[in-house]
Amino acid sequence: MRLHRLEIEGFGPFRSRQSVDFDAFADDGIFLIAGRTGAGKSSILDAVCFALYGSVPRYEGGEKRLRSDHCEPDDLSEVVVEFSTTSGRYRVTRSPEYMRPAKRGGGLTKQASGVQLEVLEPSDFDQGTWVTLAAKEKRVADELDEILQLSREQFLQVILLAQNRFARFLLADSKERQGLLRRLFGTERFEDVQARFDDRRRASENALAGVFATVGARLGEAERVATAAELWGESDSATDPASTEERITALRAALTRAEYRVERRGAERDDAEKSLSIADAALTAARDDAKAQQERDRARAALTSLESAQPEIDAARLALQRAR
DSSP states (O other), X not given: OEEEEEEEESBTTBOSOEEEEGGGGGGGSOOOOOOOTTSSXXXXXXXHHHHHHSOOTTOTTOSTTTBOTTOOTTOOXXXXXXXXXXXXXXXXXXXXXXXXXXXXXXXXXXXXXXXXXXXXXXXXXXXXXXXXXXXXXXXXXHHHHHHHOOOHHHHHHHTOOOTTTHHHHHHOOHHXXXXXXXXXXXXXXXXXXXXXXXXXXXXXXXXXXXXXXXXXXXXXXXXXXXXXXXXXXXXXXXXXXXXXHHHHHHHHHHHHHHXXXXXXXXXXXXXXXXXXXXXXXXXXXXXXXXHHHHHXXXXXXXXXXXXXXXXXXXXXXXXXXXHO
16 A cells, blocks of 8 residues: 545644645655644544544544644535555545534534545546545445455554554564454465465375374284294384384394294205105115015015925926826
8 A cells, every 4th residue: 555645624733724745755765754742743644544444543432523623613624545556546535523504593513424435547648537436434444445455453553553552563462463464465375375285284194194003003913923923032022112113123123033933944944855855765765675575585485385395396207207
C-alpha cells in the first residue's frame, strides 16, 4: 500500500481544508512530520486511519470527538485519502457524525456519517476517471478489506504504529504476529509449500516406521532361530540389545558361528564319506572272500566225497575191464 494524497477539513485541529501530497516526498524515501505539541501531527495519522476504517486509535469511544472544535455549525467535516495497491488506485471520502443547523425549524440536527469508495479507471485521453465502487458503510468496509488485506488492528500494528501501540506489536504473541505477517507479506504460498513438505515428511515417517517394524520382526525371528541353535556367544545376549545396530551385530556374530559349524559339519561329512567308501570296499572284499571260502568249502566237500567213493570207483573200473 502507498499513500498519495490526504485532504482534511473540519477534522481534529484543522478547520479549513488542508492537503498533504505524499507523492512530493516519494523521491526522498523517508520524511518526518514535525510540529509543536497540539499542532496536529497525530491528527494526520488519525485522518488516514479514519478514512480507511472509520475510527481512530486515540478515540476508541466513537466518532463524536473527531469533528474539529473550531468548526462553525455550517462547516463541513470530511477526510479524503488517495492510495494505491497492486490492484489499482483508490480514493476514500469519509465524514464523521456531527450536529449541524437544521434546514427548517431552527436548532441543530444530526448529520449522519458518510463514506464513498472510488477507483481510478485509466484512460488513453486523460489521467483517468474516478468511478464509485461503494457508498455504504458495510459495502465500503468489505471492499477495503479485500483491497488492503489488513484488518484495522493489523494496519495499526504494521502500517501506522500509533502512540503507545508499538509496544503492543513487540509484545504480541507468536500466533498473533504470524497472522499479521501472513496477511502483510502474503506468506500463504510458503505455508502451502511447508504443508506439502510436512505431508511428505509424515508419509515418509509412516513408511519408515513400517520398515522398522518389518526389520524388528525379522530380527526377532532370526534371534529365535539363533537361540534355538545355541549360536550366541558369551558376550552376546538372546534378549533385545539396546539398539537395532547392536542386534544386527550380534546376529552377524551368530551367523559367523553358524557358518563355522556348517563348514565343520561339511568336513566331518567328507571324512565320513571317505570312511564309508573304505568300509564299502572292505565289505565288498569281505563278501568276495566269504564267497571264495564258500566255493572252497564246497570243493573240499566234493573232494572228500570223491575220496570216500574211490574204492567203489576202483571196483567198478576193475569189473569193467573184466567184462571186456
